[in-house]
Amino acid sequence: LAQDLRCDDNKGYIVVRVLFVLGVISIVVVVGIQNISRSRTFQIAGKLVHRVDTNQKLVALTFDDGPSEGYTQDILKTLDNFSVKATFFLVGGAMERNPHLAKLIVNSGHEIGNHSYSHQRMMFMAYDDIANELKKTHQLIDQAGYTGEIYFRPPYARKLLNLPLYLSRSHITSVTWDLEPETNPNLAKDRNLMIEHVVDNVRPGSIILMHIMFKARGESMEAIPGMIERLQGQGYQFVTVSELLAAGKSGV
C-alpha cells in the first residue's frame, strides 16, 4: 500500500511539473511574440532599417501621423528656417481628408513615407486588409505628387507575420528609428529634456522619431528648432531617409 501511495504521489508530482513547464513555455511564447511584434530592430521577413551604418555625421528627422491642418504649416516653416529636409510618414486617411497638406509637404521638398491608411495595430490583420491599407496610402502619396521611393513605417511599430510577409513580397523596406525621446513620458513633457536626450544619444546614421501633428505634442513641436540647432552645431547634417540609406555602408 505504501508503495502504491508513493506511486500516486509521483504521478501527481509529474502532472504538476508538466503543467508548470507548459505554463512557463506559454508565457515565454507570448512574451516572445509581443517583443518580436514591437521590436524596432527585428522583423521576421523583409528588410527593416532602424539606423544606418555610416561614418558621416548624417541624421534623419522623421515625423509620424497626419497631415493635420496648422501643424503641417508650422513644422514646414521651422524646417525651412534651418534648410532641413525631413521625412513624413503620413496616414492615408488623413491625407485623403487633407490632400492640400500632403501636396504642401511634397512641394516643400520633403520625403513622404507610408504609415498605413487607418493607423491600426497590424499584428493580427488579415493579409488582404494589410495589402489594402498599404496600396490605398501608396496611391494617395502618388496623388500628392511624390515620386521618390516610398518606405513603410508600421503604426506603433507593430508587425508579426502577415505584414512582414506582404512587405517582403512587395519589396517595401520598413523604416523604424533608434531615437524616440517622446517615449519616456518624463522627457516628453519638457522640450529641453528631449533635446538633451537626442544630443546625448545621437550617432552618425541615427533616425529620430517625433510626433508634431497633434495639439498634445506641443512640446515636441517646440523641441524641433533647438534639436536641429544643437545637432547642426555638432556638425550633423539633416537628410531624408532615402539619402541616409544611400549613405549607409550596409543599411544595417
Ligand SMILES: [Zn+2]
Ligand atoms: Zn503613428
